[in-house]
Amino acid sequence: MVLTLALCLNLSSVVTAQSTQITFQMLLQGGDIVANQIRDIVAQFEAKNPDIDVDIVFVPGTSGDLHTRLVTQFAARDRTVDVMSIDVIWPPSFARAGWLEPLDSYVDSEDVARYTPGAIDAVTIDGRLYAIPWYYDVGLLYYRTDLLEKYGFEPPTTWDELKAQSAAITRGEGDPVLNGLLFQGARIEALTDTYLEMLWGMGGDVLGENGRVILDDGKGLAALELLLSMVNEGVTPRGIVEQATDTTRLNFQAGRAVFLRNWTYAWALFNGSDSTVRGKVGISTLPSNAGYPTASTLGGWFLAINATSDSKEAAWRFVEFMTDTQAQKLMGARLSYLPSLLSVYGDPEVLDVNPQFQDLLPVVESARARPAVPEYAEISAAMQTALNAALAGQIRAEEAVQRMVQDIRRILGR
Template sequence: MKKMLTLLGLTASLAVASQASAVTLSFACDSVGSGYDECRKGADAWAKKTGNTVNVLQVPKETDQRLALYQQQLGAKASDVDVYMVDVVWPGLISQHLLDLKGLIPAAQMKDYFPSMVENNTVNGKLIAVPWFTDAGVLYYRTDLMKKYGYKAPPKTWAELQTMAAKIQAGEKKTNSKFVGFVFQGKNYEGLTCDALEWINSFGGGSIVEPDGKITINNPRAAAALKTISGFVGTISPAAVTTYGEEEARQIWQAGNSAFMRNWPYAYDAGQAAGSPIKGKIGVAALPAGPGGKPSATLGGWQLAVNAYSKHPKEAASLVAYLTAKEEQKRRAIQASYNPTMPALYKDKDVLKAVPFFGSLYDVFINAVARPATVTGLKYNQVSDAFATAVYSVLTKKATPEAALKNAESQISRAKGRGW
């Protein structure tokens, strides 16, 4: 009896000790689509496994607003947030405030990622973030409407998209006054930089600033791309498209009020959800090409990083390791169509069954064009702002493509100064 009481006492003591050693982490994750819910699921699974607690925070939907908030927090060396979800273009901007994760993430796990993604997250020899999911812009289309209006395949060029969208829009508007041909991200923010880079690159107009640092945005092919897309506004795209971010475009598309949409892969799962008006009617293809050009998709993607000022760095790194490991990435791919950052998962039969286009568009994802964040470094925000503002002025009919691009070139040159 005495021995049993001793054992019970020891068990109770261990339980108290375990509770005392448990920590609570704060995780600034996602707010786009099902992002928050998926973050919550993963964090809860890790918490259950480790006995810790994770508070998943609501964050701004727009990436530039998130960055501004995080820079303010990190600049103040605040420890309020332990783990951040960071954009693929942010490492060079905030690396000095992020924990070096080398040695904290299992070496075997690090070998599973695309090497280029690990390289992107390595700054001055420090592994400041771990690849979580990658992104590239894709074209969504209504398979039922394509068939209804006599089209057998999605558009290969922007001219084909314009023709198809106009025909479908004219027909559908007879019974649905809200129907439009094409929606995209036309608001003046980082999302517009992504969309417009795709348009311009698909016309053979370059990448704004080339890898060697040369500013090339002011060229005839870039102007032709902007002229083409600005012609969509008020015709196959609503005038209000210049106020749309990812979610505004998705909501119109998912309500059944658009024939085509440019967005990221996350929108597929949302559109296929139970109760969605377009469930079972969604096709996904590479974005169209310009004359003499080729399809182009802007590289997106998100990483997980640990705040260098966190009071619980080991636990925070453990959460990052769990969320970015193969098992959790596979779950997120199957349940929410998030693109994995591990090559093996693009051949996984369960993933391909859930999200078939991952296999057919693998080359699109892997060969996506990068924004000029690496070459411009700390000046990237200024470059992106100048570019997006110039494009926005064309979409809103306040400037010609030629004048807007000349102005963008001038502003980017001033940002460059004597060098990046």
């Protein structure tokens, strides 16, 4: 009996030694509904990988809250978190600080080809891959299907078409609270994104291939003049300078606009039981200038491995599972998250729950990453200040562009 007990204890210690504990930390938006679905998907990983136990740490609040937490953990060389979800704009600064594990040795060219080039570009720093796309968020053009159909319009492909359609519909409806276009004009990241989408949609950019600031090449001014023309020509209300992301969503949802530039999260809310526009909303790619391809800002969340993790192999197996087909289908079907794997957009099970994914695939494929430099957050803050001041009529467009160029060059030291 003593021998049997000893053997059992020895076997128990072997099993324990073979079990690896990893910690996964992610931003929680959506409360228990999201948390429970993530727990279920992680449980499926554990069932397939009985030698790995996953402890999930949900961080409530905003992306800024998670960013602050991660920076504190990384700076302290904290080893307790093995895998974390990170915003698409964080990898440049995190990677160059040495906080993220390079993932090149875990993937090959076929693996990378399953994702959009824009997503891979966003997390490739100095030629090395530091994160894997988990789920996307992209800038979209929402439109009132009932109003466009009533006036015989197709979704606009150029900004001039959008202006003309807005004028015709608002004039025809005669509703004083109905606006043509809403976008995020408050001093937030989405204002930078809206400007970038107009800039990219006419062939411009903030930085050239050599990293030189090229916002003063004429297209930077043209993009801002296009943005301002929406207000000056009555397409967009002047109060847009104070409207943030969810304010514009609520106004569109209340039936106060024909078009809206916003993110993918709004779709489910527009089709909720309390929505005025339920069943009357369509999705399209953002317009561009004639002769140029459309461009949408790439947003979303990626999975990365802590460079100081003691369980990198187990951490990678978890990342691989969460970004592979099974988990992607579950997140798409259950949470309406935009899959990072392009193949999932045509999956019948996912489309049965989210038929809009078929319309969103072209938007995802054309999405572009914001400048992949460690100083991006500071650059965007400077751009937001100048853009918002121009929208408010406090400075002229030329001065706003000049300020942005000077600030970006100062920030980059170029």
